[in-house]
Amino acid sequence: MTQVGGRWRVSRPWPAQLRPIVHSYAGYWEAAASPYRVRLVPTGRAVVVISLGEPFAQIRRRLGDASPNSQVTGSLVAGLEDGPRVCDHPGGQEAIRLELTPLGAYRLFALPMSELTNRVVELRDVLGPEAAMLVEQLAATSDWGARFDLLDRALAARLEHGPRPAPEVSHAWRLLCRAGGAIPVGRIAAEVGWSQGYLVRRFTEQVGLTPKMSARVLRFHRAMSLLTGERAHLTEVAAACGFYDQAHLNREFRALAETTPGQLAAARVAEGALALSGAGPPSS
Template sequence: MPVAGSAGTTGLGVEMTRVGNRWRVTRPWPPQLRPFLHSYAGYWEAAASPYRVRLVPTGRAVVVINLGEPFAQVRRLADANPNNSQVTGSLVVGLEDGPRVCDHPGGQEAIRLELTPLGAFRLFAVPMSELTNRAVELGDVLGPQAGLLVEHLAATSDWGARFDLLDFALSARLARGPEPAPEVRHAWRLLSRSGGAIPVGRIAAELGWSQGYLIRRFTEQIGLTPKTSARVLRFHRAVRLLTREGANPTDVTAACGFYDQAHLNREFRALAGTTPGRMAAARVAEGALPQ
């Protein structure tokens, strides 16, 4: 049953679920958006409190539309200088090959989207390589109309009406976005369905492309090279398996194609800055590891 809260009312089909100190707001996605999205949800805090999360690579692009307090800091974990980050309102994060730390002062109200890489390519209409390992303002990618959309969303208290506005804007932009190359689409499908296990040379041979040409076209439209994408997808699959009840690290190591436990540990340190055990215990949700 829909639940009304201090962030506004809910419309038809909208559901709210409490997750810790936050409410997660969802509604079934319209059919025209389903091929391009992994998740689409609103969030608001029951009681404002500062928090920090670590975002780990997922093989997805992220859009955060902030309707309340913005993030105080969004930075790559490898960047030791916090002054290199800036207060960020609504933002776009491209595909990444390392962890990112986000600090929020509390009072968050936002809508968060996780897009497939090719969905992001169509929506953003820029080479995805320009967004790799970067967090940028939403307006820098989608133009001044993005600011107007955020204003309208923030001024609308009903979550159903908010989703209606965003569904319309997303559908219109995706409809006129660039079409990914069929070969890149097929290459991503092969990689994602295999969990990063298929060799890049085999993909190139199946497409009839040289490996160099595959790397150039793939990186332009996905954001990471095929080899790095395979590494991230394999890591992401390992995270999913490790967070299941009763997961055995030895079994996960074999299932995901790591050479041994030491290889698994090295990849988790490189891509997430933590260990498999700590990540499993933290129960990562949507690529976010509480700090």
């Protein structure tokens, strides 16, 4: 159990069955209710937030966005993104947050990940009517260990019946991750034995982003991780992550996160969230 800003975070090792598909797994609650706004930047992961307290007031792709994704949202699923989204919360948050690999989410959600790209939808729209029952059970249970037990069983049951990603798509995703996005799509296609066009279609369906955009997001995420470390230098980060130069690095940060590398390095960043106002990073 740790404190993150004005919020408490509790986690535990997740079961072996879930380890290949889960990046992070934690519960959050606020010691004191404080409104906040954050910008969430692309991470190459899908997110599930099970809201046990106050829901988000707004979730939108841009500060001026008035799309349907701006409605009050309770428990939610967020697909992979190729740009930032802004979240407003009124305070009083209590939630469980999961970060999933895109292919793990494909198995768990049992639908094409391309249908969730750049979207935030209600949990029940993905998991069906049983989602409401699960949220009620979790909210009625005050012990975090018991909550995690309930959630583990529900996730394991869905995984048993979920679709298996194509081995070629799984291999393509591994290649991209190992290279931090710094690998040509043509080389990936040659290694998996598919034409480039066929790889793009199948990969996009099961991951949610094209291989090229996935590479950009993974490269950006690696650069972001390096920049938030100690004694990071922009020129060194640009070279290490496969950017042509520092100008290229700057352009990608503007395109994917609407910020600069310097601003991000100076910001408070937790789980892909940059605090814009209020207390600090949320659990989504």
